[in-house]
Every structure is written in C-alpha cells, then in structure tokens.
Amino acid sequence: MINTKSSNLNSGKAQELKPSKTIYLDNHATTPVDPAVLDEMIPYFTQTFGNAASRNHRFGWTAEEAVEKARLQIAQMIGANPKEIIFTSGATESNNLAIRGVAEMYRSKGNHIITTVIEHKAVIDTAKYLETQGFEITFLPVDKFGMVRPEDVKNAITDKTILISVMTANNEIGTINPIAEIGALAKERGIIFHTDAVQAIGRIPVNVDDLKVDLLSISAHKIYGPKGVGALYIRRKNPRVRLSPIIFGGGHERGMRSGTLNVPGIVGFGKAIELAAKLMPEESKRLQKMRDRLHEALMAQLDEVTLNGHPEKRLSNNLNLSFAYVEGEALMMAIPEIAVSSGSACTSASLEPSYVLKAMGIGEDLAHSSLRFGLGRFTTEEEINFAIEKTVAAVKKLREMSPLYEMAKEGIDLKSVQWTAH
Amino acid sequence: MAYGSKVIDHFEKPRNVGSLDIKDSSVGTGIVGAPECGDVMKLQIKVNPDTNVIEDAKFKTFGCGSAIASSSLATEWVKGKNIDEALAITNTQIVEELSLPPVKIHCSVLAEDAIKAAIGDYKRKMNHVDSTSIASHSANG
Numbered sequence: 001m002i003n004t005k006s007s008n009l010n011s012g013k014a015q016e017l018k019p020s021k022t023i024y025l026d027n028h029a030t031t032p033v034d035p036a037v038l039d040e041m042i043p044y045f046t047q048t049f050g051n052a053a054s055r056n057h058r059f060g061w062t063a064e065e066a067v068e069k070a071r072l073q074i075a076q077m078i079g080a081n082p083k084e085i086i087f088t089s090g091a092t093e094s095n096n097l098a099i100r101g102v103a104e105m106y107r108s109k110g111n112h113i114i115t116t117v118i119e120h121k122a123v124i125d126t127a128k129y130l131e132t133q134g135f136e137i138t139f140l141p142v143d144k145f146g147m148v149r150p151e152d153v154k155n156a157i158t159d160k161t162i163l164i165s166v167m168t169a170n171n172e173i174g175t176i177n178p179i180a181e182i183g184a185l186a187k188e189r190g191i192i193f194h195t196d197a198v199q200a201i202g203r204i205p206v207n208v209d210d211l212k213v214d215l216l217s218i219s220a221h222k223i224y225g226p227k228g229v230g231a232l233y234i235r236r237k238n239p240r241v242r243l244s245p246i247i248f249g250g251g252h253e254r255g256m257r258s259g260t261l262n263v264p265g266i267v268g269f270g271k272a273i274e275l276a277a278k279l280m281p282e283e284s285k286r287l288q289k290m291r292d293r294l295h296e297a298l299m300a301q302l303d304e305v306t307l308n309g310h311p312e313k314r315l316s317n318n319l320n321l322s323f324a325y326v327e328g329e330a331l332m333m334a335i336p337e338i339a340v341s342s343g344s345a346c347t348s349a350s351l352e353p354s355y356v357l358k359a360m361g362i363g364e365d366l367a368h369s370s371l372r373f374g375l376g377r378f379t380t381e382e383e384i385n386f387a388i389e390k391t392v393a394a395v396k397k398l399r400e401m402s403p404l405y406e407m408a409k410e411g412i413d414l415k416s417v418q419w420t421a422h
Numbered sequence: 423m424a425y426g427s428k429v430i431d432h433f434e435k436p437r438n439v440g441s442l443d444i445k446d447s448s449v450g451t452g453i454v455g456a457p458e459c460g461d462v463m464k465l466q467i468k469v470n471p472d473t474n475v476i477e478d479a480k481f482k483t484f485g486c487g488s489a490i491a492s493s494s495l496a497t498e499w500v501k502g503k504n505i506d507e508a509l510a511i512t513n514t515q516i517v518e519e520l521s522l523p524p525v526k527i528h529c530s531v532l533a534e535d536a537i538k539a540a541i542g543d544y545k546r547k548m549n550h551v552d553s554t555s556i557a558s559h560s561a562n563g
Contacts, residue, residue: 327460329486333425333433344460344486353460365457401439401490403464403482404457419456420535 023383026339027376028171034224040271044264052261063263070270077273079207080233086253087266090230091198092122094217097232098194099126101243102163103135110160116140116148117359119167120196145310146175146360153182157189164193168200172356173309174318183212192241198222202276203284203315208233214241225272229265287375288316290384295319297388302395308357308370317375322366325405326398334394338387343370426521432491437498440480442466450544454535461485463493465536469544474504488526492516492533505541
C-alpha cells in the first residue's frame with residue numbers, strides 16, 4: 001500500500017489544506033477531493049490496478065471487491081439495493097442513460113415525457129434530442145422560487161406519458177423540489193420517475209423509497225469525490241425498470257453500461273458518499289449558519305440586493321443574490337480573490353442570461369446582476385468574512401460607476417426609459 | 423475567460439468615471455445599450471464651442487469588464503480631439519487596443535455608439551433643435 005499523508009479520516013476535514021490565494025465559493029460547480037477520499041483511491045492506480053471484469057485472477061477479484069464495496073456504500077446512502085446501482089462517467093451520462101434508456105425501452109407504451117425548464121442541460125438537451133426522434137416533451141414551468149408545482153405535473157400527465165424527470169435540487173438557486181409528492185403522482189399513474197439528485201446528495205437526506213423515485217442520478221465530484229465518475233440508481237422491484245443501453249460493448253454493469261470500470265474513481269466515490277453520510281447532519285447546519293451570515297451581512301451593508309430561490313426550501317450551502325445595477329461578470333472580475341459564478345450572459349458562450357432565473361420570472365436586468373455563492377466542506381468563517389468585505393466593496397465601487405444606479409437614485413423609473421436594444 | 427492586461431488596467435483604474443452637468447449646453451450626453459442586454463453606457467463630453475475641441479469626458483457604465491474598459495478608453499481617446507476627429511474613432515480601434523475577444527466585440531461597438539450619441543446630442547443642443555429629450559434621459563443614441 002502506498003501511504004499518502006495521514007489525514008483525519010474521521011472528520012474528513014482537511015485541516016492540512018493550506019488556504020490558497022483565491023478562496024473557493026463555487027462548490028455547486030465542483031468540490032475538491034477530500035484527502036481521506038484520495039487516500040482510499042491511491043492504491044487502485046498502481047498496486048491493485050486490476051480490471052474489475054477480469055474474473056480469473058486475483059487482480060480482477062480485488063478490483064471487483066473494491067467496486068462492490070463502493071456500490072454498497074452508495075446504495076446505503078440512498079436506501080437502495082447494491083444491485084440497483086450502476087456506475088457511469090458522471091451525472092451527464094446518468095441523465096442521458098436514464099432518459100434515453102427509458103424512451104427507447106418503453107416507446108411502445110407511449111411517447112410523452114414530462115420534465116421542467118430548470119433542469120440541468122444534460123436533461124434538457126437529452127429531452128430536446130428525443131423531440132427530434134418523435135417524442136413529445138412537456139417542459140413544466142416553475143414558481144417564483146424556482147419550484148416545480150406538483151399540480152402542474154399532474155395536469156401534464158397523459159395516457160402516453162412514460163417518464164417524468166424533475167431535479168431534486170437546482171444547481172443555480174438551490175431550491176429543493178417536492179420530489180416525494182411528484183413521486184407519488186407518478187406511482188399512482190404507473191409512470192417511471194427520474195430525479196437528478198446531483199446537488200442534493202450529501203446535503204439533504206435522499207431515500208429512493210421515501211421519494212418514490214425509480215431512477216436517480218448522482219455524481220462523485222460534487223461530494224468531494226473525483227471527477228469522471230457517477231452513478232445511476234435503477235429500481236429493480238415495484239416496478240422493475242428496464243433501460244436500453246446508450247453505450248455498447250462488453251456488457252458491463254448488467255449490460256446497461258459497457259466499458260471498463262473506473263476502479264480508483266469508483267473507490268473514491270464510495271468513500272466520498274460514506275463520508276458525506278456521516279458528516280451531513282453537522283456539515284449542513286454549519287454551512288447554513290455561515291451561508292445565512294453571508295446573506296445577512298450583504299443585505300445589511302448594501303441596498304437593493306435580492307435573493308434568488310426559495311427562502312427556506314433551499315440547499316444549506318447555496319446563496320444566489322442579485323445586486324441591482326451591477327453586472328455579474330464585472331462583479332466577479334472585481335473580486336478576483338473569490339471564485340463564484342454568475343447568471344450573467346457575459347459568463348456564458350450563448351450571451352443569454354441564466355435560463356433558470358428567467359424561468360422564475362426574474363427580469364433579465366437582475367439575471368445579469370446575479371452571483372452564486374456555493375459554500376463547501378472546507379469553507380471557513382474567515383473566508384466568509386473576507387467574501388463579505390470584498391463583495392461589499394466591489395458592489396459599491398461598481399455602483400459608483402453604474403449609470404443605472406445613478407438614474408435610480410435620481411428617482412428615474414428605469415422601466416420607463418426607452419433603451420436602445422443592441 | 424482570461425482578460426487582456428489592458429482590459430484589466432482600465433477595469434481596475436477606470437479613467438474619467440463620473441458625470442457632467444447634463445443641462446450645460448456645451449455638454450453632450452450619449453446613453454446607449456439596455457439593462458436587459460446587460461450593458462448600458464453613459465458617455466458625456468464637454469466641448470469648447472469656439473474650437474469644437476472636447477475638453478472633458480466622463481463615463482458611467484453598467485456592464486462587464488470589457489464594456490467598462492471600452493468606455494474608459496473611449497473617454498481617454500476623445501479628450502483633446504475635436505468632434506470630427508472623435509467621430510472617426512471606430513470600434514475596431516478599440517478592439518485592437520484592448521485585444522478584445524470576438525464575444526466582446528459588441529462592447530466596443532457600444533463604446534463607438536456612445537461617442538457618436540454624445541456628439542450627436544451636443545450638435546443638437548448647439549442647433550437648439552431639442553434639448554428636452556436629453557433632460558428626460560432618453561437613451562435613443
């Protein structure tokens with residue numbers, strides 16, 4: 001065995017991580033690998049490097065054992081049977097497999113799929129692809145908090161509906177959807193229900209029976225595991241869900257996902273989810289306290305700041321705010337010491353502001369002014385203090401430069417101004 | 423995206439931020455862009471009526487770093503020029519000076535539009551055609 005440094009396996013807290021020059025508050029995008037996770041992974045690169053599909057020698061058996069241990073760790077986290085977990089390259093693949101797999105397998109039963117306008121692009125673009133293949137897709141709207149309404153799901157169901165896909169919690173605004181209610185509706189009508197639980201896992205309890213979900217996507221790198229590994233939960237009983245594969249080959253993962261398993265990644269994923277299960281009760285409270293402090297301080301020190309997302313039914317580590325009259329990309333540029341993200345158009349290749357904020361009815365002007373803070377396991381109180389101080393100073397500086405702020409302060413209603421579109 | 427050093431310099435140390443008296447007949451104001459599009463520039467010039475030379479220029483911009491840098495550069499360039507020379511400034515010159523990437527070209531276009539709008543406003547004021555549209559903060563450049 002190769003030993004890396006001795007890390008605190010019990011807490012999973014990386015005290016030895018040195019504070020870097022830029023503080024990281026973008027934990028919805030990705031998270032650092034927990035040192036305890038890395039320690040578990042290391043031997044599987046060089047020592048026990050076998051192919052989990054090699055059935056005839058010790059190298060293969062060791063790799064297979066490690067994979068099965070991880071499968072159990074993941075199953076336990078979500079109240080599933082290990083046989084119901086298959087490994088993928090990440091949640092994008094899990095979402096693709098869930099949706100395309102059901103669409104193809106159950107096409108003879110119907111061609112209607114219900115999803116929502118606030119899903120991750122891995123869901124939306126898969127649904128749009130299926131639209132070109134003769135499927136009918138209903139993209140449900142959301143309320144002003146970014147929440148899907150169960151009545152809308154109910155009203156959208158037809159005799160042709162074969163799949164409902166609604167994310168557990170949104171990656172931009174952190175709003176948590178009423179998944180159990182939607183799951184009950186789906187079950188009542190015998191419709192397969194998929195949820196993208198990437199942001200929710202490790203932050204709120206997720207149990208496939210409580211939520212009545214049949215398919216559930218998760219990713220390792222959002223929970224302090226490595227990038228490039230994910231999983232899909234596929235219900236085996238009541239009902240037994242079958243999927244057409246989207247990747248063909250050696251018949252790995254019960255034929256549903258061919259390809260040599262990423263053993264070190266899977267081992268890390270298992271360890272990461274085990275740590276998440278253990279740390280979640282304390283961690284979510286701690287992050288929420290820091291998140292609320294950040295929120296309150298920014299609201300107290302600046303005017304015209306609005307919260308995007310649900311005030312309570314929201315992930316404990318998420319804070320999405322709009323700073324009126326300041327453009328998001330400029331704001332991020334003014335706080336280079338803090339890594340955050342923005343729903344501003346300027347941060348995307350499409351030059352369109354966040355489709356999630358737009359779907360909530362937030363004006364494009366405020367969508368351009370949004371900033372997402374994503375706290376994580378390694379976020380410290382000092383970092384929050386630093387973020388408050390830098391953000392307040394940057395917003396004030398940019399507002400001094402903003403013609404909109406000046407006009408608003410002069411009492412001009414910006415909505416009455418005839419702007420020149422460009 | 424990584425920014426060019428000149429964009430960062432103008433963003434961190436913007437030149438000529440502020441406002442000139444909109445009611446002053448020697449001040450031309452151009453407001454271009456729209457909040458929904460994510461950028462609005464206000465560029466003002468103070469012109470010497472005898473020489474047509476732009477003696478002062480100020481800006482305020484709501485927009486990304488490149489939009490702020492483009493307007494900052496525009497104020498720097500128009501100062502000391504007569505209005506005909508200022509009208510000859512093109513967005514491609516701004517793109518070159520700031521090394522703007524293709525997705526940020528619209529910022530330079532906006533800056534050029536702001537210069538033209540400010541000069542247009544000044545000329546209108548000089549001709550006494552209509553000074554009320556500016557006072558009412560019309561953004562029609």
